[in-house]
Amino acid sequence: MSAPIELLDWPENLPEWPKHLLSERFRRENHGDFPRWVEAINGLPVAPNEASVQLQTDAVSCKLNLNADATRLLHEQLMHLHPWRKGPFQIDDIFIDTEWRSDWKWRRLSKTLGSFKGQRVLDIGCGNGYFGWRMLGAGASEVIGIDPTLLFCMQHQAIQKYFQDPRNWVLPLKVEEIPDSTPFDRVFSMGVLYHRRDPQEHVDKVFNLTAPSGGQGIIETLVVDGPDSLYPDDRYARMRNVWCVPTVNDLCSWMTKAGFSDLHIIDVSTTTLEEQRSTPWMHFESLEHSLDANDPTLTVEGHPRPMRAMVVGHKD
Ligand SMILES: C[S@@+](CC[C@H](N)C(=O)[O-])C[C@H]1O[C@@H](n2cnc3c(N)ncnc32)[C@H](O)[C@@H]1O
Numbered sequence: 001m002s003a004p005i006e007l008l009d010w011p012e013n014l015p016e017w018p019k020h021l022l023s024e025r026f027r028r029e030n031h032g033d034f035p036r037w038v039e040a041i042n043g044l045p046v047a048p049n050e051a052s053v054q055l056q057t058d059a060v061s062c063k064l065n066l067n068a069d070a071t072r073l074l075h076e077q078l079m080h081l082h083p084w085r086k087g088p089f090q091i092d093d094i095f096i097d098t099e100w101r102s103d104w105k106w107r108r109l110s111k112t113l114g115s116f117k118g119q120r121v122l123d124i125g126c127g128n129g130y131f132g133w134r135m136l137g138a139g140a141s142e143v144i145g146i147d148p149t150l151l152f153c154m155q156h157q158a159i160q161k162y163f164q165d166p167r168n169w170v171l172p173l174k175v176e177e178i179p180d181s182t183p184f185d186r187v188f189s190m191g192v193l194y195h196r197r198d199p200q201e202h203v204d205k206v207f208n209l210t211a212p213s214g215g216q217g218i219i220e221t222l223v224v225d226g227p228d229s230l231y232p233d234d235r236y237a238r239m240r241n242v243w244c245v246p247t248v249n250d251l252c253s254w255m256t257k258a259g260f261s262d263l264h265i266i267d268v269s270t271t272t273l274e275e276q277r278s279t280p281w282m283h284f285e286s287l288e289h290s291l292d293a294n295d296p297t298l299t300v301e302g303h304p305r306p307m308r309a310m311v312v313g314h315k316d
Contacts, residue, residue, distance in 0.1 A: 011144060011169050016181045018173070025150060025172040037154040040080035044161050045070035047092075051162040055137030058103035060130060061090035062162050081155050084281040086127040091162065098130075099282035101275045105190070105220070106134045108267040109310065113218070116140035119185035122209055124175045125192035128155035132168040144184070146173040175205055183211035190220035190310070193251075194242045200254050207258035210315045217260055220310040223248050223268065230303060237290035237299045237306055248309050260313025268309040 010019050028034045047064040054061045066074060075094050078084075087098030117139035123132055126145025129152075135143050147153060147170060156170035175192070187210045189202065196202040206217045222245045224230045229246040236242035246254070252263050276287040287306065292298040297305055 009166075009169075010171075011142070011166075013142075014144070014182055016179050017171075018177055021173060021177065022171065025148075026153075031150050034150065037081060037151065040077045041154065041158050041161060043073070044077045044158060045073045047162060051164070053163050053165070055133050057090075059088040059090040059095065060133040060137075060159075062092065064092040064162060066092050078158060079281075081151065081158055082281065083151075083284055084128070084155065085152075086130040087281075089130070089159065091159070096281050097279040099276060099279060099286055102127075102130050103134075104275050106131060108269070109218070109220075110134070110138060112264070112266045113186075113216075113312065114138075116186070120144075122146075122184040122187045124187065124189045124206070125195075126152075126170055126188075128152045129159070129168055129170040131188070131190070132170070133163075136165070136167055140167075142167045143169065145170040146175065146178065148172055148174045175202070178209075180205075180208040182209075183215060184209060185211055185214075186216050186218065188218045188220075190218070191222075193219060193221040194236075194245055197243050199244050199246065200257065203251075203254040203258045207255075207260060207313075207315065210260075212315055215315045216312055217255070217258075217315065218266075218310060218312045219251065219255065220308060221246065221251060222306055223251065223309040224304050224307065232301070232303065235301055236303055237287070237301075238285075245303075248311070251309065251311055255311060255313045258313075259315065261316055262314040264312050266310040266312055268307065271306045271308060 051062040085099045086102045089096040121143045123145040132143035210217045226247045229250045278286045
């Protein structure tokens, strides 16, 4: 089976972006589960009428008026796209209780950032596009999300089957693959910095992608209390690919060095077991299993437990 044509959509206003990577990545050869995911999306029940979508509630939602059989099928097909990490979503009568209460992060962000009216936004490492929906709900005109994890792109395709909204994109691209030629009013990098080997290079990239004369870059990352940033030798909270967990000071220095001014620390908070946890929609191990059972202030490796900060900077 080949990919349905819907998976190959592309925002036409990004002519210099590597469009060819899209069709290369949305191919069965790239991931053993790809045919199964395509089947799950193709098998989603058809809604009897157009979805009524709500983007301003904690759970991004749509009403479809499905009957009981179709609701059962909806649940089954969406479950084939497990694990669901970012959300929640309410798709008709199905509540996707994701690993993360991403609505909590959104609340922290939006109380400082306020309206997104008319803005074009880039969301680097966007996951399944949950935040893109919330940004549209706050007035953004378009959100381009990029994320190399194919499953998250497929989850977005499943949601889009009902939402049918060409203003929110989740493209299977890495940040280092996109050119700086199209600047955005707001550029978000949330949960990506510590996965990058060269954090300064990443912050520079966020700056380069931010529009001059008033654009904003927003960086959210794991942080540690000072005095020094942490460069884990091996794993951090069971994650293999964490290269650096900075102090807030180091993060701010990198942003200043990149060229951002007027920095504002939006939030610093310790991640709780209520915000990140296993659920029926993400039944693998979660934060609880990454903490030392005898001392929950530490990770299983003995590092400080996850704490996250978000900082906004301005580009003159
Ligand atoms: C911890 S998750 C954060 C998701 C979401 N931004 C949030 O804050 O909840 C990190 C995401 O970054 C993506 N990612 C990893 N390396 C990336 C890269 N080089 N470019 C863009 N995204 C990347 C991962 O696939 C993953 O979905």
